[in-house]
Amino acid sequence: MDTGILHTHHLLGVLLLVLVGAPIVLPTWADRLKKVHMILDTLLLLTGIYLLWKAPLALSAPYILKYILVIGAIGLAVAGSRKRNKKLSMAAFLLLAYGYGLSLQRDFFLRSDAARVASLAREEVSLEAGAELYRTLCARCHGPEGRAGYRKSASLHPAQQTDTSYWAAVIRAGKGVMPAHGYLTEAQISSLILYLKGWQ
Numbered sequence: 001m002d003t004g005i006l007h008t009h010h011l012l013g014v015l016l017l018v019l020v021g022a023p024i025v026l027p028t029w030a031d032r033l034k035k036v037h038m039i040l041d042t043l044l045l046l047t048g049i050y051l052l053w054k055a056p057l058a059l060s061a062p063y064i065l066k067y068i069l070v071i072g073a074i075g076l077a078v079a080g081s082r083k084r085n086k087k088l089s090m091a092a093f094l095l096l097a098y099g100y101g102l103s104l105q106r107d108f109f110l111r112s113d114a115a116r117v118a119s120l121a122r123e124e125v126s127l128e129a130g131a132e133l134y135r136t137l138c139a140r141c142h143g144p145e146g147r148a149g150y151r152k153s154a155s156l157h158p159a160q161q162t163d164t165s166y167w168a169a170v171i172r173a174g175k176g177v178m179p180a181h182g183y184l185t186e187a188q189i190s191s192l193i194l195y196l197k198g199w200q
């Protein structure tokens, strides 16, 4: 279901891009599209809030930039269609296109994470390295001790979960709203798993 909402959120982003671009080519349509615009804005916002609640990446710099771009673009789009000002509509479209392009760049959002772990142990496998990586990258969603329920992240405690290759795959590729951590080295992933196993 979360993956569905994520895809819906992206689809709404594309539709909004078309809608914000429409008054540039069809100025007379601005009024007719007003209601559709409001509905799309609301849905985009609601799905965005839901995703944020599920995966609180919210306060990292790249996300804040994305929010500013999108909200700014919607403001400009509303002003542009109200004043029938093509330049404003064009600026709104470009801003939104830029924000949308950024949101498709997983690397962009992960770069701040990758930068934060660059200084942590990369080649040696140890419990301490795992603990530090966990605190830096994972605790904000899974909680300090990997308990279920924290913003609905999966519990990292199921007693029957002994398949560490599954864990390694999830860490590398992400799952649902959990981001991929493909920039981690093999040793860093082994350290993390060593640390997670210590809880069981």
Ligand code: HEC
Residues within 6 Å of the ligand: 002, 054, 055, 056, 057, 133, 134, 137, 138, 139, 140, 141, 142, 152, 153, 154, 155, 156, 158, 161, 166, 167, 170, 171, 175, 176, 177, 178, 179, 181, 192
């Ligand atoms: C943005 C929030 C977020 C971050 C950061 C995050 N996770 Fe997750 N993680 C989730 C969510 C949500 C799920 C459940 C995904 C699903 O099942 O759709 C999950 C699932 C998992 C699972 C699979 C659990 C299972 O039994 O299916 C593992 C293992 C895991 N995370 C480990 C980690 C580790 C290790 C890190 C740090 C490198 C990390 N996660 C960072 C949100 C996050």
